[in-house]
Amino acid sequence: MREKIKPSILPGFMELLPQEQRIFNDMVNKISRVYETNGLVPMDTPIIEKEEVLLAKSAGETSKQIYKFKKGDRNLALRFDLTVPLARYVAQYFNDLSFPFKRYQIGKSYRGERNQKGRYREFYQCDVDIIGNGKLDIKNDAFIISLASQAFKSIKLTGYKFQISNRKILEGIFEDFKVENKSEAMTLIDKYDKMDKNDFLRELESLIGEEKGKIIMNIINIDGSSKEVIGKITRLNISNETFLKGIDEIKEVMKYMKIFGVNEDEYVINLKIIRGLDYYTGTVFETFLCGNENYGSICSGGRYDNLVDKYTDNILPGVGVSIGLTRLFYVLKEIGFIDSYDLKDKLDYLIIPIGETFEYCAEISKFLRTSGYKVDVYLDDDKFKKKLSYANKIGVSKVIIIGEEEINNRQVVIKDMVSGSQIKSSIDRLA
C-alpha cells in the first residue's frame, strides 16, 4: 500500500455533512427569498481583490487578520467582508447603477482569526445594503432592520433581540462634555461587554476624567423599554446638535420599524452598541440570542455616510446589515435549533428497481420530477436488503419499489419507511 495523505481540512473552516448542508442551504434559500421579495438585486464580487483596493478604507482591528499573498507581481487579498467590495462596486459602476441601489449578497469572507469556538476563518455573510446618491432617507435604516427581522422569521428563529443605538447620541454627549479623546472612549465602550465592569470604569475615567467617566458610565447603562430609554436620554437635557440629531434619527427608526412590521419586543435601545469598524456614522445595531449572548452578535449593521469616499468624489451614503450565517449556524447547532429544524425541502422518493424494470423506473422518475418531486433512483445492481438499507441511511420517507409484476399492471408499490406499511398505487394516482 502506498503512503496515504490524511484527508482533513484547515482548523477554523466549517464543513457540513449532507443532512446539515441541506438545512444550511434551506436557510440560505429562505433568506434569499426574503431579500428577493423585498425588491433587492443580487450581487456577486470576486473573493480575491487587489490589496490596495480592499485596504483603501482602514479595516480597524480586522486588518491584521486579512489573508494576503502575491501572485506574480501583484499584491492580492481575500475579501474580509462584503461591505468594502460593495463600496468599490458602486464607485466603479456608478454610471450603470440605479440609485437608491439596493442589493443583497451572500458569499464567503475570510479572516485569519484566532481559532476559537464559533469563530470561523471562512464564513458566509448574508448582506443587504442600500446606497443613495447624494442622500438616503432614514426610513432605509428601519427597512434594513426589518429585513433582518423578516429573514429570522423566515427560518422560524425566535428569541433574538436587536440592540440598537445611534452613534451621534454618544458623540454629541462627548462633544457637549468637551471630551478630547472621543474615539478612544468609543473604542473602549465597544469592548464593554468583554470587560470587568470595574476595570472598564477605571479605564474610562483615566481616558476622560473621573467625573465625566462616572456620568458616561451611568448614561450608557440606561435601560428599560425603548421608549423609556429614549425618555431618559432626552431628559439629560443636552442641547448639542449632533446629540439631538441622533435622538431624532433613532426615534424615526423606531417609528418606521413599526410600520415595517418589526415588533417592539424584537429590539432594545442600547447605547453601548458602537460597532468596531470606524465607518459607521449614525444608526448601529447588533443582534443577540436571548440567553445566549455569550456567542456574540449574529447580525450587525448600521449607517455609513462616507464608506465610498476613498474611491470617488460622489457622495454615496449607505446603510446595511450583515447576518453572519456560518456563526449563526454554529450557534443554532449548539442550542439545539438545527436538530429540531423542520426541513420540508428534502428528498420525496427513492425508487428501487427489482429485476429488469429499470426503463420503467426511469419513466416513473421523470413523471415525478416533472410534477416537482425530488426523486432518487437506485442505479446499482445490489441485493434488495442493501438497497433498503441505503433508503434508511439517506433518511427518505417513501420508497417506490418496482418489480416486473408492477410493470404489467402499470402500478407501483409505495413503502412508508416510517410506519413500514406498503400500499399499491396506480401511476396516475402517484402525483
Added chain:
Amino acid sequence: MREKIKPSILPGFMELLPQEQRIFNDMVNKISRVYETNGLVPMDTPIIEKEEVLLAKSAGETSKQIYKFKKGDRNLALRFDLTVPLARYVAQYFNDLSFPFKRYQIGKSYRGERNQKGRYREFYQCDVDIIGNGKLDIKNDAFIISLASQAFKSIKLTGYKFQISNRKILEGIFEDFKVENKSEAMTLIDKYDKMDKNDFLRELESLIGEEKGKIIMNIINIDGSSKEVIGKITRLNISNETFLKGIDEIKEVMKYMKIFGVNEDEYVINLKIIRGLDYYTGTVFETFLCGNENYGSICSGGRYDNLVDKYTDNILPGVGVSIGLTRLFYVLKEIGFIDSYDLKDKLDYLIIPIGETFEYCAEISKFLRTSGYKVDVYLDDDKFKKKLSYANKIGVSKVIIIGEEEINNRQVVIKDMVSGSQIKSSIDRLA
C-alpha cells in the same frame, strides 16, 4: 480632495451588473433545481485547503496555475476544481456517508491562467459526482450525462453536443499495437484540436512509429452517427480485452442515455476526447456549442476509478460532470443568448408613495410579498419624476402609485411601464 484609489478588480475575474447577475443566478437556480429533483445532495467545501491535501493527486498541467500562499507556518492553496475536494471529503467522512454518494456542488474555483478571452481565474463550476463503495454501475455514467442534458434544457440552451469516448478503447488499441509510450500519445491526441493536422501526424509518427501513427490517425478520425462510429470501431477486429471492455461500456452508456432521455442528436462518439487530467479511466466527454467550438468545452466529465486512493485504502470509483458556468456565461453573452434570455424571475412591482401614504404603501407591499410577488418600495423623498425615472432604470414593468386619494378609497393606481397606461384597482383584486 483627497487622492482616490481607482475602483477596479483584477484581470481575469468576472463581475456582473445587476441585470446580468439576475440571469446568472436564474441559471444557477434552474440547474440546482435539476440536480435537486434528481435526488442529489448539496455539498460545500472550503475554498482554502492544505496544500499537501489539494495537491495529493497530480493536477497535471493545472498545477502551475494554482494559487498557493503561506499563512503563519501553513502552506495553503485555493481549490482549482471541485473534484479533488470531493475525493478528500468522501475519504474523510467515509463512515458518515451513504453510498452510492450522489452530490452536487456549485462554487468558485481558482486557476492563475494566462489572461485570455473566456478564460477566468475565478470561475463557478456546477459539479455532479457519484461515488460508489467498491463498485459503481455503468448506468451512472449515462445518468451523469443525462443530468447535464437536463441542466441545459432547464435554461433552454440548444445546439450543444456531447462528444463522448471511453479511454479504454484507445488504450486497448495501443496495448494491441504494443505501443510503449501510450500516455504521451494520449496527451498528444488530447491536443489534436489545437494543432495543425500535419504537425500532429508528424509528432504522432515520431512517438509511435510511422505505420502505427497513420493507422491511429485514421482510427481517431472515424466519424458518422454514434452507431456508425461504434460499428466501424468494432469492425477493426481488435481482440484486446481493454478495448472490448471500452466498446461494451460505451454501448451501455448509449443504451442508458436513451432511457434517461438524452436524444441521439445531443451527442456523438469522438475518440479524440481524452480529457487533460490523468485520473479518468473509462467514459470521458466534453461538450461544445455547435458552430462555436472555438470557445472550448463548456461541460466535461468522466469516470475515475482511483481518484480517492491517495487518501484511503477504500475502493471508491466515481463518475462526474462539471459545467463551467463562468465560461458558459461568457460564451452565451458572446453569441447573444443572454441578450434574449427570458427572465421570468424578476421584480414584479415598484410602489411609489405620494404624500403621507407611506404606511399604506408598506401594508400593500407586505400584502403582495405574502402573495409571492417581488416588490420594491421607493423610500426616499424625491420628486415624482425622479421616482418614475428610477422605475424606468431598474426595468420594472408595473408601478403602483399610491396617493392620499387612494388610501381613502382602499385603491391603488397601477401604471404599466411598457404601454404607459394606468388603471385603478381595489386592493383585493391586486393579488
